[in-house]
Amino acid sequence: MSGWRLSGFGDEIDPEPCVQLAVLAAVGARLIDVRSAWDVNIVELDADRLAELAGLVRDAGMAVSAVSSPVGKVDIDTPVEDEVERLERAVAAAHALGAPFVRVFSFQYGHRDPESVRDEVLRRLAALVEVARRGDVVLLLENESGLYGDQPERVLDVVESVGSERLRVAWDGGNFVRVGRRPFDEAFPLLVAHIAYLHVKDALADGASVPAGAGDAQLPETIAALTTSGFDGVAALEPHLAVAGRLGASPGRRDSAWRPARSRL
Template sequence: MSKFILSAFADEIDPDLKVQMDVLEQHDIRYIEMRGVYGKNLVQYSLEEVKEIKKRLDDRGFKISAIGSPIGKIGILDDFEPHLELFKHTIEIAKILETSYIRMFSFYIPKGDDPAKYRDEVIRRWEEFIKAAEGTGLTLLHENEKGIYGDTAERCLDLLTTLNCDYVKFTFDPANFVQCDVETYPHAFNLLKSYIAYMHIKDALYSNHSVVPAGYGDGKVKEILTELYQRGYEGFLSIEPHLGNFVGFSELEQGIVDPNLPEGGPKQFGIAANALKKILSQIERRE
């Protein structure tokens, strides 16, 4: 039996942590993939400030599913040493927040250049991350993202197999693959399924790369979650709305859009959360 645990990028609801937790509570979600809070990226806070954030989370019974860090989201030609120091700081933040996961990337490749040209440097930098995280008990999650080395399924697999590290795993983001014109399922999923330790719930359209609620795009979110469910996946499904006023908003069926919610982050989050819950109820009913 699979165990899906819902989490979310709560900074898309509101910068204020209290508002984030209030809205998540309404959706019975008790985990946050923390990227930004109070208008600042989490990794920019001092450890003392992070301890205060942890206290506020504890007071409300919230936990952190992962640090939604920007590590690896710099150019491959940018100076690496300060970034490595930021990663070491992020490790200390993860310890304070009592999470096992840090979400990371594999560096932006200069536009128009062949990513293969920078492969060795990507591997070298990731080996430095691995060394820094050794013995911490943390798992480093590489996410596929447009424009980085690991933006295709093949290059993600290349990175994961070359590093061959038991605490380097994969965060599968269907929308990001769609935005790179990669087939999410079965192609990317089958290549990467043995490394998937975490899911981002985001969907998109091949036609214009716009982000839509889960199940309304070309990301095959339902098919992916169905197979994970059948495989006994136990882990997080992290909702990342990224919605805006997408085409087809008015076409969403009843139950997905809550008419009582004000415009803005809480409403968009509600749409994203309800779309995922609809898929999960369909999967569970099939059992």
């Protein structure tokens, strides 16, 4: 993995950023992926807290690899203006923290036929991409179950149809396992050209999270193929090895504060 940069979701360690940073440094990371700090979601941190967090990261000799926002992890009927406003806050956080990437999602479709919401998903992602363009950041689209982009074919459709260098893929093999797909065999060939960020997460077919390499996410194959392809990006540890609150998991729910997993990375 020469040239790759190691990061990690700090809030899976502890709510306190100083603890997050210390543990990540201890495992050799020099980057942190910020989803929440002090038990507050990144899009809810005010300017003073963001400045404090930026100082802690700087004093630790580290940097922020991405702002992992919950934008788009809501029902497709949520007003798009609400998500645009939340993304604007996430972009402001990225600027305060010096992060080049902001994670987003592709909207929950509930009991609908996912194809029936395709056009609306594309319209919404295009609006989010415009925010990213104005803010000079890149959006990372994460695949997740129950969202339009839970299947690799639909992730590819979104990225290619929106057609912007401001929208790339955050690869999450564990999430593909949870929707019944073989990540490397079925999803990787479709998406490899669009991958800008790797979530190091593994899972079994029954949905249980397991240590990286111990599940069905085909991580060894994926890492080897990314290396061969010339990928030179970020691998972010997201082990989910403890019971975690899920960011905006309930349909239409958008939590501003939640209990993260407490995991040993």
